[in-house]
Amino acid sequence: MKVLATLLASVGLVAAHGYVDNATIGGQYYQFYQPYMDPYMGNNKPQRISRSIPGNGPVENVDSIDVQCNAGSVPAPLHAPAAAGSTVTLHWTLWPDSHMGPVITYMARCPDSGCQNWSPGTSAVWFKIKEGGREGTSNNWAATPLMKSPATYQYTIPSCIRPGYYLVRHEIIALHAAWAYPGAQFYPGCHQLQVTGGGSANPSNLVSFPGAYKSTDPGVTYDAYRAQPYTIPGPAVFTC
Secondary structure: OHHHHHHHHHHHHHOOOOOEEEEEEOOEEEEOOOOOOHHHOHHHOOOOOEOOOOOOOOEOOOOOOHHHHOOOOOOOOOOEEEEOOOEEEEEEOOOOOOOOOOEEEEEEEOOOOOOOOOOOOOOOOEEEEEEEOEOOOOOOEOOHHHHOOOOEEEEEOOOOEOOEEEEEEEEEEEOOOOOOOOOOEEEEEEEEEEEEOOOOEOOOOOEOOOOOOOOOOOOOOOOOOOOOOOOOOOOOOOOO
């Protein structure tokens, strides 16, 4: 089984990986950062709401700052207006069918001046707003719907959070080679919102990236080829 899994993992490395290509937020379409186009556009580089990513490859070190928003990520100049309680639709590039794993989304409140000049560093500012893992011991994972077109994922902005600027961290963790560490592959990306409406809630149980995940977590080092329950890493999901 391990030999077969190794071969499948190798195929996965050769095949394309993925990232969020675009989003629909507040009824508006937003093209996300294009790693194979934006860096080469010079003075015509588009302004985005999503932070930069280096390409479609993974982060594999849970102790690296790269696990936060991806390697070399820098703040974006724009924010997407969105009402608290509204649903955001993300469109991934087609996800490889060998890359089973969970899909997880976090938010962090930015300064009152916005997210465009701010990065969290290693501060504990992130709260989880959605997670999906494995359906029992089946081969159905949260990432499975992204393996077919349209590769669409939705999350809802908590209706009770305070209005203001927020950074959203969204990721897939691919577990096709995660039976030993390092092996799990993290595909994080971040985008910026200006949340309107809402309430007065200040989420607790905040975590940092790096820091939220450990190499020994059962959701990080895990044999996905065995029929066994899966524990999603990170804190509990925040609810209003």
